[in-house]
Amino acid sequence: MNVGIKRKETRPVNLGGVQIGGGAPVVVQSMTCTDTRDVKSTVKQIKKLEDAGCEVVRVAVASRDAASALKNIKKKIKIPLIADIHFSDRLAIDAIEAGADGIRINPGNLPPEKIKKITKAAKSNNVVIRIGINSGSLEKDILMKYGKPSAEALVESATKNISLLEDLGFTAIKVSLKSSDVITTIKAYQMISRKMDYPLHLGLTEAGSVINAAIKSSISLGILLCDGIGDTIRVSVTGDPLLELPIAYGILRALNIRRVGPDIISCPTCGRCEVDLLKLSKEVERKLSGIRDYFKVAIMGCVVNGPGEAAEADIGIAGGKGMGFLFKKGKRIKKIREDEFIPALLDEIHLMIENKEK
């Protein structure tokens, strides 16, 4: 799956059957926004996330009822389940006993004594711990020392807590250092990556609405992944977590790290465009939204770059006045009318997918 960048070698951890780090493909995560106690709604959301390509899911565990709900959630889903824990060692231990595959702890609100208890429970149950540092909730003493949640401050918090777990002989560790600031996020991960070889969970926190989240996550995760850093990623979006997965896979696809889902190339349209390109490209995007196979589709509006781009794609349309040329693997195969664009493209795409599966 890894077709591009040389990735930094990290230790593998086994998270409920999914390998993270150690050369495994970069794993895509998401998090539910349902009330975890509501098993039905939570499972429903996780099922949708699974269908959209989510490979590991995290749920908030803010009460003992939420922790005990994990047992029933776990039975009904296919992907590993992580409990997101703040403040309470009791909830972490409950979640581990309820069958969570991993625990995310935030050292900013869990003192060392509580972390030790959680680690012992995780160790006896083969549960992975993510040390999840966050710029919004750093330990008070570290925040005082650095004056703000800088990259250095995030790294100090992570390093200190890694040692705490290692002292207990625990190494099934993942680490994240999320900041809401793009540059701090990049610096923090670059620094920690030079210091240790535990797998890194990349994310930019509190990234905002879908466009802002796409911008900030693409820059920060893009730069880190280009550096070979990152074993699992989560794109945070304010709103429906289903919006996170196309962004995550879009980043991985753009960098040739994982080729999941079609790459749709379409021109911005300009005064030269003679077909309804926006409608066309939206329609194609919608029709292809469930497909996990990778291929390149070009939908182009005029003769300037149309034939060139269409010829570089696996399948392409170069539009002209009410008509266009259909291209396949670099060859112009047919002249078609504008109303035939979508059916012709889809026919060829389905044929391509069928042939691949054979």
Added chain:
Amino acid sequence: MNVGIKRKETRPVNLGGVQIGGGAPVVVQSMTCTDTRDVKSTVKQIKKLEDAGCEVVRVAVASRDAASALKNIKKKIKIPLIADIHFSDRLAIDAIEAGADGIRINPGNLPPEKIKKITKAAKSNNVVIRIGINSGSLEKDILMKYGKPSAEALVESATKNISLLEDLGFTAIKVSLKSSDVITTIKAYQMISRKMDYPLHLGLTEAGSVINAAIKSSISLGILLCDGIGDTIRVSVTGDPLLELPIAYGILRALNIRRVGPDIISCPTCGRCEVDLLKLSKEVERKLSGIRDYFKVAIMGCVVNGPGEAAEADIGIAGGKGMGFLFKKGKRIKKIREDEFIPALLDEIHLMIENKEK
């Protein structure tokens, strides 16, 4: 305006009063999608683009009527106007005579003899030329030599055409090497930037719908800008060009290169969230959409990261159950009800902007 990254030194060019390169702030461009012959619609779209922060605008010139329309368009707009030229030296010269501030030529469809004629006209009229290489329309001989529109191929086309212009004593040059592929775009600009010091116009071509365009442009432009490369940028989006500007400014803001418009931090919401954060953040985003001042607003849903993020922002809300705390410049100033969140935030923001202007 440049608060972050050390930028590569380039030669300045004067594009109708706007400096590009030579240490000037990174200029944000867009392109109309109207029929350029339709002066009324084109001017209307440019006015909207100006209001949204567009600093240079490009229009397609595909006919002599389009070229002569430039004269009337130019009279009614405030920002420099660039004519996008393919195939025809006649149209380029018409556009120059009609008052275009800059010309974008595509050497892929203009043979050297035509480029020479255009260059002479540009020289006598003080018009800037962008040598606009595009992966979809590379010169046939270069495409044959490299087999595909690789970074090396794009750079060879640019280098060859820069020499052509320099041989005529012309140096009011900008250069772009756009590919629809993220990695090719990054490599091509990195290569050309080491070879010459003309200002670079960054862009990833045929980027697709708004989310895909945000992802691909943020990665490629983000990495290049982080490297100090890029003097002017255009984000291509299939659809309304107004969608391009928030992405362009979002990229520049995330990298601390230009601080235009508010930075909105909001959490992804999870099972802990007790306020309607999506509605809140959408509403705040909508209300702040016209504002060009920079400040950081945090809209957070719970006690985990809420107080920390709100305290780091210029103005912030950390929500709880039906209530929340209002933060200003790191200080908690008020406890408010959920229905007071938006008016309280907006009051404080308007106060902050007024105080800045004084």
